[in-house]
Amino acid sequence: xxxxxxxxxxxxxxxxxxxxxxxxxxxxxxxxxxxxxxxxxxxxxxxxxxxxxxxxxxxxxxxxxxxxxxxxxxxxxxxxxxxxxxxxxxxxxxxxxxxxxxxxxxxxxxxxxxxxxxxxxxxxxxxxxxxxxxxxxxxxxx
Numbered sequence: 555x556x557x558x559x560x561x562x563x564x565x566x567x568x569x570x571x572x573x574x575x576x577x578x579x580x581x582x583x584x585x586x587x588x589x590x591x592x593x594x595x596x597x598x599x600x601x602x603x604x605x606x607x608x609x610x611x612x613x614x615x616x617x618x619x620x621x622x623x624x625x626x627x628x629x630x631x632x633x634x635x636x637x638x639x640x641x642x643x644x645x646x647x648x649x650x651x652x653x654x655x656x657x658x659x660x661x662x663x664x665x666x667x668x669x670x671x672x673x674x675x676x677x678x679x680x681x682x683x684x685x686x687x688x689x690x691x692x693x694x695x696x
Contacts, residue, residue: 573627573634580638584612588645606652609645613657616642620659624666639667 590597591605616638619626625635646653646664654661667673680690 569627570633573632573637576626576634577637579612579615580641584609584638585641587612588641592644592648606649610656613642613645613653613660616663617657617660620663625663635663635667639664643668 587605587608590600591602591609594600594602594605597605616626623629625631626638627634642660642664646661683689
């Protein structure tokens with residue numbers, strides 16, 4: 555992602571070091587707990603609620619960041635928002651009621667993402683390409 559974002563530095567407006575620290579926290583701390591929460595039956599050492607609470611530590615930090623701004627590092631979409639969004643989305647879908655109730659600002663951020671033109675464009679379902687067929691061309695700038 556860093557290479558791709560470097561080609562369009564509009565998403566690098568917030569301090570990159572702080573963004574990378576949040577992404578590293580997502581990858582090294584939150585993601586392992588998310589996997590255990592999502593597939594708790596494969597990790598019988600603890601129950602689902604235990605793993606859920608471990609995820610809540612990271613989610614609370616994100617929710618706090620969003621209490622005064624629309625995005626994680628202010629009022630503009632930045633690299634860190636895009637990097638952690640898929641993982642937050644996964645977590646929210648495990649127990650939607652818990653997520654919405656516990657993390658209202660993070661839930662609003664997530665809803666805004668899921669309703670954005672960027673997300674809708676990349677999540678569009680396309681026809682399967684077949685040899686000799688014309689490709690579908692998508693313009694993500696609309």
